Amino acid sequence: MHVARPGIRGWLTPVALAVMGVLIVQKGWAENYFNPAFLSDDPSAVADLSHFDNSEQMPGTYRVDIYLNTALFATRDVRFHAVKAAVDNSGLAACLTPEMLAQMGVDLPVLMAHKQSGCIDIAQAIPAATSHFDFANQRLDISIPQAALKNDARGYIPPEQWDEGINALLLNYTFTGSHNSDHSEEGEDSDSHFLGLNSGLNLGPWRLRDYSTWNQDSGGDDRGRWQHINTYLKRDIIPLKGELTAGDSYTPSDVFDSLPFRGVQVASDDNMLPDSMKGFAPTIHGIAKSNAQVTIRQNHYVIYQSYVPPGAFTINDLYPTSSSGDLTVEVKESDGSVSSYNVPYSAVPILQREGRVKYALTVAKYRGDSSEKEDVGFGQGTLLWGLAHGITLYGGVQASSRYRAGALGSGVNLGDLGAVSLDITQAYSQLADNSDHQGQSIRFLYAKSLAVTGTHVQLLGYRYSTSGFYTLDETTWKQMSGYTGDEDDEDEKADWSNYYSLYYTKRGKVQINVSQPLGKLGSVFVTGSQQSYWHTDETQTLMQVGYSDVLAGINWSLTYNDTHSPGDAQHDRMLALSLSLPVGQWLHPGGDAQQAHHNVYATYSTSSDNHHSVSQNAGISGTLLEDNNLSYSVQQGYQNQGVGRSGTASLEYDGAYGNLSLGYNDSQNGDYQQVNYGLSGGIVAHSHGITLSQPLGDTNVLIAAPGADDVKVDDQPGIHTDSRGYAVVPYATTYRENRMALDVNSMPDNVDIDDAVTSVVPTEGALVRASFKARVGERALLTLRHLGKAVPFGATAVSGDSGEESIVGEHGELYLAGLAPQGMISAQWGRNPDQRCTARYQLPAASELLVRQTVDCQ
Numbered sequence: 001m002h003v004a005r006p007g008i009r010g011w012l013t014p015v016a017l018a019v020m021g022v023l024i025v026q027k028g029w030a031e032n033y034f035n036p037a038f039l040s041d042d043p044s045a046v047a048d049l050s051h052f053d054n055s056e057q058m059p060g061t062y063r064v065d066i067y068l069n070t071a072l073f074a075t076r077d078v079r080f081h082a083v084k085a086a087v088d089n090s091g092l093a094a095c096l097t098p099e100m101l102a103q104m105g106v107d108l109p110v111l112m113a114h115k116q117s118g119c120i121d122i123a124q125a126i127p128a129a130t131s132h133f134d135f136a137n138q139r140l141d142i143s144i145p146q147a148a149l150k151n152d153a154r155g156y157i158p159p160e161q162w163d164e165g166i167n168a169l170l171l172n173y174t175f176t177g178s179h180n181s182d183h184s185e186e187g188e189d190s191d192s193h194f195l196g197l198n199s200g201l202n203l204g205p206w207r208l209r210d211y212s213t214w215n216q217d218s219g220g221d222d223r224g225r226w227q228h229i230n231t232y233l234k235r236d237i238i239p240l241k242g243e244l245t246a247g248d249s250y251t252p253s254d255v256f257d258s259l260p261f262r263g264v265q266v267a268s269d270d271n272m273l274p275d276s277m278k279g280f281a282p283t284i285h286g287i288a289k290s291n292a293q294v295t296i297r298q299n300h301y302v303i304y305q306s307y308v309p310p311g312a313f314t315i316n317d318l319y320p321t322s323s324s325g326d327l328t329v330e331v332k333e334s335d336g337s338v339s340s341y342n343v344p345y346s347a348v349p350i351l352q353r354e355g356r357v358k359y360a361l362t363v364a365k366y367r368g369d370s371s372e373k374e375d376v377g378f379g380q381g382t383l384l385w386g387l388a389h390g391i392t393l394y395g396g397v398q399a400s401s402r403y404r405a406g407a408l409g410s411g412v413n414l415g416d417l418g419a420v421s422l423d424i425t426q427a428y429s430q431l432a433d434n435s436d437h438q439g440q441s442i443r444f445l446y447a448k449s450l451a452v453t454g455t456h457v458q459l460l461g462y463r464y465s466t467s468g469f470y471t472l473d474e475t476t477w478k479q480m481s482g483y484t485g486d487e488d489d490e491d492e493k494a495d496w497s498n499y500y501s502l503y504y505t506k507r508g509k510v511q512i513n514v515s516q517p518l519g520k521l522g523s524v525f526v527t528g529s530q531q532s533y534w535h536t537d538e539t540q541t542l543m544q545v546g547y548s549d550v551l552a553g554i555n556w557s558l559t560y561n562d563t564h565s566p567g568d569a570q571h572d573r574m575l576a577l578s579l580s581l582p583v584g585q586w587l588h589p590g591g592d593a594q595q596a597h598h599n600v601y602a603t604y605s606t607s608s609d610n611h612h613s614v615s616q617n618a619g620i621s622g623t624l625l626e627d628n629n630l631s632y633s634v635q636q637g638y639q640n641q642g643v644g645r646s647g648t649a650s651l652e653y654d655g656a657y658g659n660l661s662l663g664y665n666d667s668q669n670g671d672y673q674q675v676n677y678g679l680s681g682g683i684v685a686h687s688h689g690i691t692l693s694q695p696l697g698d699t700n701v702l703i704a705a706p707g708a709d710d711v712k713v714d715d716q717p718g719i720h721t722d723s724r725g726y727a728v729v730p731y732a733t734t735y736r737e738n739r740m741a742l743d744v745n746s747m748p749d750n751v752d753i754d755d756a757v758t759s760v761v762p763t764e765g766a767l768v769r770a771s772f773k774a775r776v777g778e779r780a781l782l783t784l785r786h787l788g789k790a791v792p793f794g795a796t797a798v799s800g801d802s803g804e805e806s807i808v809g810e811h812g813e814l815y816l817a818g819l820a821p822q823g824m825i826s827a828q829w830g831r832n833p834d835q836r837c838t839a840r841y842q843l844p845a846a847s848e849l850l851v852r853q854t855v856d857c858q
Contacts, residue, residue, distance in 0.1 A: 057090050057135050058796075063755050064133075064140045068104050075757065078140060080133065081119075090135045095119040096142075103158055104142070105150045156274045157761055159238050162735060164205045165766030169685040172198035172696040176305055176661075178293070178676040187671070191218045192293075194305050198696070200765070205235045207765035213302055227302070230260075236763055242268045242359070243764065248367060252360045254350045255382040255396040255407050255423070257471055262375070263364020270358070271734045271764065284315040284327070284343060285527070285544050287561055287576045287607050289615050289639065290334040291648045291665040291674065297328040307663060307676050309648055310617040310637050311605030312546075312559045312576040334667045334674060335643065339572065341542055341563040342529075350394060350445075351411045351419050352386030359383050366400070366476050373476040376400050390414075394423070402430040403475045409443070418448030429470040431502060432480045439469030463509045467534045474502055504533040504566075522549025538566035555580040576607035584622065599623040603635070615639040619648075629654040629718035643667070654718040656727060657681060657692035684728055684767065693728030694719065699762050701740055702769045703727040707776035708751050712743040720746070725774060732762050740770040749849055751776050752817040775804065775818025778843050780851040784812045784827055786837050791857055795829035819843065827857055 059082045066073045080092040097118055106126075122129040126148045132141045177193040195214040200207060210231040216224030232247030245265045250258045252267055284296065288308050294315070296304035304315070330340040352358055362380045366373070382396035390413030398405040409423020425441045446460040481501035511529035518524065527544040541564045548557035556579045564571040584600035600622035608614045619635030630653050637646045646667035653660045658681025665674040682696035691702065703713060705725040713719045713727055721727045721742075732738045742756040752775045762768040784791035790812030791797075797814050798805050800823055808814050808827065816825070821843050828836040837857035844851065 057092055059092060062138060064138045067139065067141045069143060070141075073104060073142075074759070075755070090133050092133055092135070094131055094133060094140055094142075096122060096131070103161060104144070105156075105158075106144060106148060157735065157737065161761050162238075162763050163761055163766060163768045164763050165202060165768045166686055166702065167204070168202045168702075168767045170198075170200040170202070170696060170700075170767065171683040172200075173682070174678070174680040174695065176307070176676065176678040178307075178674050181673040183671045183673075189218075192216065193224065194302070202765065202767055205763070207234045208232075209234070209765070215302065234765065236269070236272075237266070238272075240266070240268075241272045242266055251362050251380055252382065254358070254360075254384060255394060255409070256380065256398060256405070256425070257473065259378075259380070259473060260367040261362060261364035261378075262367045263362065265360065265362040265364065267360035267362075268358045269764065284329055285312070285546060285559065285561075286315075286329060286331060286341075287312050287559060287574045288331055288333070289607060289609075289613065290637070290643075290646055290667055291663075292334065293332040293676075295330045295332070297330070309605075309619075309633065309635050309650075310615055310646070311607060312557060312578050334646065334665055334672055341561075341565075341572075342540065343527075343542070350384055350392065350421060351390070351413055352384050352392045354386050354388050354390075356386040357383065358385075366472070368476060372478055374478055376402070376476055378403070378472060392421070394421075398472050400472060400475070403470075403472045404428045405472065411445075418446060421445045425469075427469055427471070429468075429475050431470065431475060432477045437468040437470060439466035441465040441469045460512045460514075461510070463506075465506055465508075467505060467507075470502065470505065474505075477502070504536055504538075507532045507534045518549075522547060524548075533566070536566070540565055541571075553582045553585060571610070573610040574607055575609075576605060578605040579603065583620070599628055613639065613641055613643075615643075617646075627712075627717040654694060656694070656718055656720050656722070659694060682728060682730065686767070688726065689724060691722060691726045691728055694730055696728070697731035698765055699732045699734050700767050701729040701732045701738060701760055701762065702767055703729060703740065703742070703772070704769050705742060705753065705772035705774045708742070708747060708753065708772065708774040710746070710748070711751070712746040714741040714743050729770075732760070732766075732768065734762055734764045734766075737761055738768075742772060750778060752779075777818040777820055778851055779817045779849065780815070780819055780841075780843060780853060782814045782816065782825070782839075782841060783852075783854040784808060784814055784825070784837075784839055784857045785854060786827075786857040791827050791837070792829040795827045797825055797827040800824040800826065821845070825855075825857075 057080075059080055061077050061079045063075065064078050065075050066078070079095040081095060082091055083093045095118065098120060101120060101122070106122075122131060122142070122144065126144060128143075128145050129148065130141075130143045132143075133139075134141070174196040175194070178191065180190045180192070182188060182190070193214070193216040196211070197213070198209065198211050200209045202208075208231075211229040213227045213229060214224050215227070230248030232245055232249050234243055234245045236243050243266075245267070246263075248260070248262050249265060250260055251265065252258065286294065288294070288310055290310050292308055292310075294304075294306050294308055294313065295302060296315070306315070327343045328340060329343055330338060332338050350358075360380070360382045362378075364379075365375045365377050368375050378398065378400035380396065380398045382394070384392060384394040386392050392411040393409075394411070395406070395408040397407075405425055405427040407423055407425040409421060411419065411421030413419050422442070422444050425443075427439060427441070429437045429439075431437065441463060442465075443463045444461060481503060509529065509531045513525075513527050515525045516523060524545070524547045527542070529540075529542045531540040533539070541562070543562040544560070546557060546559040548555070550556075556577070559576045559578075561574045561576075562571055581602040581604075582600075583602045587600075600620065602618075602620050604616075604618045606614070606616045615637060616639075617635050617637035619633060621631070621633035624630040624632065630651070632652075633648070633650045635648045637648075638644065639646065644667075646665070648663065648665045650663035651661065658679060661676075661678035663674075663676045665676070666672070667674075680695045682693040682700075684691045684693060684696070684700070684702065686702060688704070688706075693700075703721060703726060705711065705721055708725045709721055709723045711721045711725075713721075713729060716729055719727055719729060729740065737759045738761070739757065739759050741758075742753060744753065744756050747753070754773050754775070756772065758770050758772065760768040760770050784795075784797070791808050791814075793808060793810045795808040796805060797808055797816075799816050799819060804816055804818060806814055806816055808829075814825070814827075819841075823841060825839045825841065826836070827839065830836075839855045839857040841853065841855045843853070
């Protein structure tokens with residue numbers, strides 16, 4: 001027998017509640033007893049309630065919250081059997097199976113001797129272990145001494161609970177475009193489009209992925225240009241706590257610079273470790289003078305493209321294609337001018353916990369990012385080993401036909417002083433001109449968080465390379481500049497514009513990324529880097545400083561950028577001020593801040609550069625709809641030096657089946673207009689059909705509640721089930737519990753769900769199904785009659801269709817949900833054959849919210 005937890009939309013008569021309260025036996029100096037005969041002068045009108053003597057409950061399967069040593073462990077169905085002397089007076093004892101106890105971390109060999117009918121009596125098996133069932137709150141408390149538990153790390157989830165997901169086809173798409181109208185004397189209209197496609201196939205533990213992009217600019221090839229970024233096949237290797245990758249990918253950047261490759265790699269996956277055992281895409285800051293297009297490239301590939309309004313902007317949702325490699329940020333203004341700068345991107349110190357071994361082994365071909373490079377075969381291996389006293393040793397080797405390198409280093413935790421690492425790389429290179437070189441590169445990294453002041457030094461690093469040091473990437477050039485090696489001959493020196501010139505090799509590089517909260521005074525961040533080169537005094541520099549604060553509800557920030565590239569005559573400097581005023585909260589003080597009409601903000605921004613160009617912009621922005629998933633913005637601006645006025649308006653809608661965006665820009669006193677638009681989303685094909693979704697992450701959850709259409713998913717704005725009861729929740733956390741819940745208040749009147757909450761633990765790249773049992777049908781209050789009388793109070797009735805169980809009220813009333821238009825109900829009020837009956841019902845075709853009907857029980 002399955003006893004479901006009452007649904008939120010459940011119904012119980014006040015009389016039944018009162019009687020159940022009377023039936024509860026109070027413990028005192030003497031046992032109290034309620035005689036069921038007091039309920040009626042006719043004994044046959046009352047069911048056999050002897051089972052409820054001493055507050056005992058019906059055995060069966062209950063959905064309960066399981067607490068292990070006072071911490072919530074899981075919510076699941078547990079079978080309970082009747083016992084004569086339960087310590088909690090419920091008359092029930094939980095059937096704890098070996099599988100359940102193994103998931104709790106109990107040492108099983110000790111318990112198997114106490115196994116009875118598939119259940120283990122933990123009170124006999126483990127001294128001082130107890131189990132207590134709070135029936136009223138459906139809570140099962142299990143107490144097990146720490147000595148009987150395995151010494152697992154906090155947050156550890158056994159691999160047996162990891163879900164590989166279901167077989168599925170996946171497609172993630174992002175499309176952006178713009179139409180530009182130039183009404184100046186020499187201007188002409190133009191169009192630009194970008195399409196990014198992430199497609200995939202999941203088969204068991206295997207993940208096949210492909211990423212391709214398409215760019216079109218009417219100023220170039222009207223047919224557009226496809227770029228294949230990568231294709232790879234991947235799967236977990238659970239015993240090695242790692243993953244196997246075959247195809248196009250990137251080597252890790254712990255020891256050497258990350259390299260694009262096409263081949264095979266086996267490497268550790270830290271996500272398989274619990275959070276307590278785990279050892280960086282950067283945040284991009286910039287300033288736009290006008291409505292601008294921001295494009296970010298890594299290894300010459302476009303990995304991000306978006307449109308931003310004038311003023312300071314922040315991009316914090318970047319998904320790089322590798323774990324290191326400088327990012328090139330390109331800001332294209334509405335007048336066609338382009339500014340760009342590099343953002344350094346590398347990992348923090350590589351300290352590992354004691355006993356932790358992190359590895360990577362790659363055998364592949366270098367995947368050249370341009371036609372000027374060769375796809376040479378190479379091998380690479382790296383190893384990081386955590387030792388005692390906070391020390392980590394690490395090293396690696398690289399080898400190809402024209403390159404050999406070895407690296408060795410160590411990191412140490414200095415306690416209050418932070419963490420540092422120092423390594424040296426020795427390389428032997430043969431360049432495209434067949435010249436041989438050898439050199440060294442020394443790298444120093446430092447990281448520290450000061451708890452007292454709140455300072456967070458994300459990365460402070462310095463690298464020094466000798467003039468003969470080259471990387472494997474540099475040896476893959478097919479040709480070199482015409483430099484012959486005569487440093488005294490100025491005519492023979494290479495030019496910065498010659499991208500395959502290796503004359504100006506990298507010498508020293510320093511970088512820093514610091515953030516500092518100032519309490520009530522706001523916070524400040526500093527990001528900077530400087531790269532120097534051999535044979536020249538030219539340097540490449542980047543400095544960004546920002547300050548932000550909240551004053552009387554007003555958010556404001558001040559940002560300063562200073563960039564310089566080799567060959568440029570002067571630095572590019574820019575200062576920007578941004579303000580955001582919470583107009584919605586001011587108009588509705590003390591109201592619900594979550595209401596859509598309260599999310600209205602007035603904004604103002606201004607910027608100035610060292611060329612005396614000044615721009616100002618003011619506008620209003622906010623969100624609409626119940627889930628705040630429709631955002632809007634209207635801006636008006638002005639820029640000096642003959643540019644004139646400008647304006648912009650934009651809308652973005654995040655729906656269950658994808659996201660839409662639309663924008664309009666008007667600048668240079670109306671001479672230039674731009675319409676930009678975007679569409680992004682996901683398509684998932686699985687065994688139950690095709691489901692559309694918002695843009696997919698790498699790991700996703702498929703909500704499966706067949707029959708429950710248009711039901712919202714908690715904490716997921718804009719996401720609701722489709723007409724078949726399916727929805728996709730993107731961006732699940734791998735190897736961690738992900739709580740999935742349906743909003744029962746949004747369910748149709750004819751739908752009930754036994755439990756609207758469940759949890760899933762997906763593996764990397766999985767599409768995990770979160771199943772919900774929806775009962776679709778009518779709600780009915782039936783009056784059961786047997787031999788001319790009401791079925792006795794307390795009888796148990798079961799629906800033959802849904803299996804839902806309920807208790808008959810004092811006048812034979814029975815409430816059931818999820819009923820078919822017609823069906824059968826079984827009732828029982830004793831152990832004798834004449835104390836049971838079966839009723840057939842047929843509900844009217846045009847039913848109300850609650851059907852009331854009297855049926856005969858034969």
